[in-house]
Amino acid sequence: MGNLPAQRINPDFPFLSVGVDYAGPFFITNRKGRGARLVKCYLCLFICLRYKCVHLEAVSDLTAEAYIMTLRRFISRRGKPVEIYSDNGRNFVAASKDIGNFINENKETIADFAGNQGIKFMFIVAYAPHFGGIWEAGIKSAKNHLRRVVGNCHITFEEISTLFAQIEAILNSRPLCPLSSSPNDFLPLTPGHFLIGRPMTALPSPALCDRNENQLTRYERLERIRQHFWQRWHQEYLSELQQRTKWRTDKSRLNVGDMVLITEDNAPPLAWRLGRILRLSPGPDSIIRVADINTARGVIRRTLTRLCPLPTAEELRG
Template structure:
């Protein structure tokens, strides 16, 4: 495997080098009330190659003008990138065929517009999706869960744009690594720190998952979709951090002072429960299966299978 490109390892401003990808289609209604029509819209994803920050834009259709407007919205909010990486639109999957044909059809106009803005538009070689793994992972995190969360629900373009923005906040709140190696520091570094300089915090809202669909207003249904997305995303993200191995030997690599995520199925959106390992408690066979964790609300005891270690600076550099 080759070395990481310089855009991935050179410190600089967020969204200076970005990866671009499309996902969809998502089916929405053109207006509220009776007589509405079902139309398509798409998700345009921008991911920062340095800090894995994600920006989501709803695109009304696959035209050059619609994409350029979404790019202008991105530049207005995140700043102008120096280079944009994208695939070349070659897709075998039927659902992605129209997206691929759009990119191939507008290859030259997109490059011309980017060059006018002093942006270097780069396309990866054909049939090499692994060259764009960082934005493919972002699309997977957003698209697959959004499809399962939305299901057969048909929202308006404005409601879908709001949902995309809330999903973006969830993805940008994920813990990357501890802020420091101090055992008393219970804060973690997230992509949100590079965007606004502090963690992203959501407004408190009541749990709507157990309320009947017919009793919810449109705004409450949108909030319910967000809460559903949070639960699914949290479980999938935690499973990526955990190593699925058999418990025949002591495979725990937790040490005192490590920062961990506490798996909690009832955690509200954007509320990641973090803590530091105070003490490992061995069993009669000498294998530790339980640990005392220092959190902002005191010391708690949790099984190791409910703890996910955040990578340290040595892990990231090694």
């Protein structure tokens, strides 16, 4: 495996080097009420190559004009990037053939617009999706669960734009590593810190996932979709941080003072419960299976299978 490119490792402003990809189509209604017609819309994902910050935009159709307007909205809110990397469209599967055709047919128009703005627009090699693994992973995080939680619920363009913005906040709230090595510091570094200088937070709302969908208003239904997405995605993110090993041997990399994410089934959106290891308790066979964790709300005891360690500074360096 080769070294990471300079755009991935050299510190600079967020969204200076960007990867972009499309997902969809998603079916929405053209208006509220009876007689509404189903139309297609698409998800456009911008991801910062340095800090993995995510920006999601809803796009009404697959035209060069719609893409350029999406790019203008992105630049207005996130600043002008120096370079934009993109698929060349040939690696899309048949279900997304229209996206691939759109990119192939509009390469020159998009490149001309980027050139006039002083932006380098670069396409990766054909049939090499692993060259754009960072934005493919971002699309996977957003698209797979979004399709499952939206299902047959058809919402308007305004509502799906709101949903994309809330999902963007969820993805930008994920903990990356501890902010400091202090045993009394329970704050992690998140992509949101690079965007607004502080963690992403969500307004408190009642749990709606167990409510009957027919009894919900349109706004409550949208909030239910967001909470459902959070439940699915944060459990997947936690499981990726865990190291799956046999219980017969102690291969845990947990040490006293390490910051960990605590797996909770009913955590509210954007609320990651974190703590630091206070004590490790070995069993009669000298294998550690239980730990005491110091949290902002006191000391709790959990098994190691419910703890997900965050990368340390040494591990991030290499």
